[in-house]
Amino acid sequence: MTEFSVQNPAFVTYMIASAIMILKLMGQGWMTVFRMIKSDAGLLNPEDLLAGPANRNPRPEQLARSDYVDRSRRMQRNDLENIPAFLACGLIFVAVKPPLIWVEIFMYTFVATRLIHTLVYATGQRHEVRATFYTIGSLIVIAMAIWVLLALLR
Amino acid sequence: MTEFSVQNPAFVTYMIASAIMILKLMGQGWMTVFRMIKSDAGLLNPEDLLAGPANRNPRPEQLARSDYVDRSRRMQRNDLENIPAFLACGLIFVAVKPPLIWVEIFMYTFVATRLIHTLVYATGQRHEVRATFYTIGSLIVIAMAIWVLLALLR
Amino acid sequence: MTEFSVQNPAFVTYMIASAIMILKLMGQGWMTVFRMIKSDAGLLNPEDLLAGPANRNPRPEQLARSDYVDRSRRMQRNDLENIPAFLACGLIFVAVKPPLIWVEIFMYTFVATRLIHTLVYATGQRHEVRATFYTIGSLIVIAMAIWVLLALLR
Secondary structure (H helix, E strand, O other): OOOOOOOOHHHHHHHHHHHHHHHHHHHHHHHHHHHHHHHOOOOOOHHHHOOEOOEOOOOHHHHOOOHHHHHHHHHHHHHHHHHHHHHHHHHHHHHOOOOHHHHHHHHHHHHHHHHHHHHHHHOOOOHHHHHHHHHHHHHHHHHHHHHHHHHHHO | OOOOOOOOHHHHHHHHHHHHHHHHHHHHHHHHHHHHHHHOOOOOOHHHHOOEOOEOOOOHHHHOOOHHHHHHHHHHHHHHHHHHHHHHHHHHHHHOOOOHHHHHHHHHHHHHHHHHHHHHHHOOOOHHHHHHHHHHHHHHHHHHHHHHHHHHHO | OOOOOOOOHHHHHHHHHHHHHHHHHHHHHHHHHHHHHHHOOOOOOHHHHOOEOOEOOOOHHHHOOOHHHHHHHHHHHHHHHHHHHHHHHHHHHHHOOOOHHHHHHHHHHHHHHHHHHHHHHHOOOOHHHHHHHHHHHHHHHHHHHHHHHHHHHO
16 A cells, blocks of 8 residues: 555645645745845846846846845745755655544644745745744644654564 | 655656756755855855865955856856746645646746856856846746646636 | 555654654754854844844844855755755656665665764865765765656556
8 A cells, every 4th residue: 555645635635735845945946036026126137247138138237236126036045945855744744544534734834934934935034934934834834754764663 | 645645747747847946946055055165255254264264364345246256156046036936836736636747847947047047147158138038037937837827727 | 446545664764854854954943043143143034123022132143144044044955955856756766666675775775864964064174075975965865756756667
């Protein structure tokens, strides 16, 4: 018997949480694109200063650091530090057959904290608020990893 | 029945695409190493200025930003923003049993666009060309994630 | 029959190695937090200069680059360039049914080299030492990916 089947509600929970987190992660790349276009700034590569449809009015200062665009990159970096680990950890967590309620609590809470973290970061809320949601998400991944190790040791 | 078996052609497609993308991702790290050695520049850490086999002729300016080396790091960052999400998304996409033809179209197109993106980025082609291949790859991951959610909601 | 089951010793090896690597990755985020608090420096966001429990004595220079804090971020970046690829590659490696001994050699060696790499990087050992452990880990991921492709081609 495999745990990784659409007949297993724990795996379905994993698939839903993962799909939402993947959309969040990819969407962050598009927020960076949107902010680059809207502010006409925050470019990274010398060749991006070639005039063309993507840059009607090239200026050297477009390569300077723009906090508006860089904020979206910092958000994405924070996502990359957390979401891929969640995606891998959730899979092995399901494999050790935890109670469904814990799968749902851990995974949907992780999804919620990362979505709130995004809002908090995008709107520049204070450090303490941002850190709170980062912390909850991080501790959930850590808890799932420790759960896997303990389940296998038994 | 599990979808994650070498008897399932969709999973075999996933494994081939994933293995190629993993080689691409690891290879990008080696392009950075190659460029650091070739240009004798682009180091990141103060201790890298210690004289030794890896640095025959240490100079403080080796810690300055080198566009030649940094380009490879930017390419790797772009990979990290896309490939791990693809690896996780492809797995749950296979799990919801999509038609094999869509697995092949999505996955091999993603692989092709990321390989072309690498060539385009390495050779400094214009922004529009690079953005086109980024966009196709990103939309494929987004499409697979939405497909998973719709398949599970039905 | 599925390979992804707690009855399969190769998959159990994968789960143990993955859980340790996920804890390593998440722990690196906490090393950054620890170093930010300890040095009262290395902040990234303008809003982090608001006075509050997380910042008792805000000063603009807290946004300047701090090598002590940035080192932990560079370590995490290096992890992100290697660990997610390992997590995805290990899964498809197990799926092609390699001999258990190779699963154990590859995966536990990868875990060991990444843990040693962390120590070497945190204590600022010379480039050659750090590069050695990076290289072993990277070659293991590359070897697993090539093994998967060769196994599927046969």
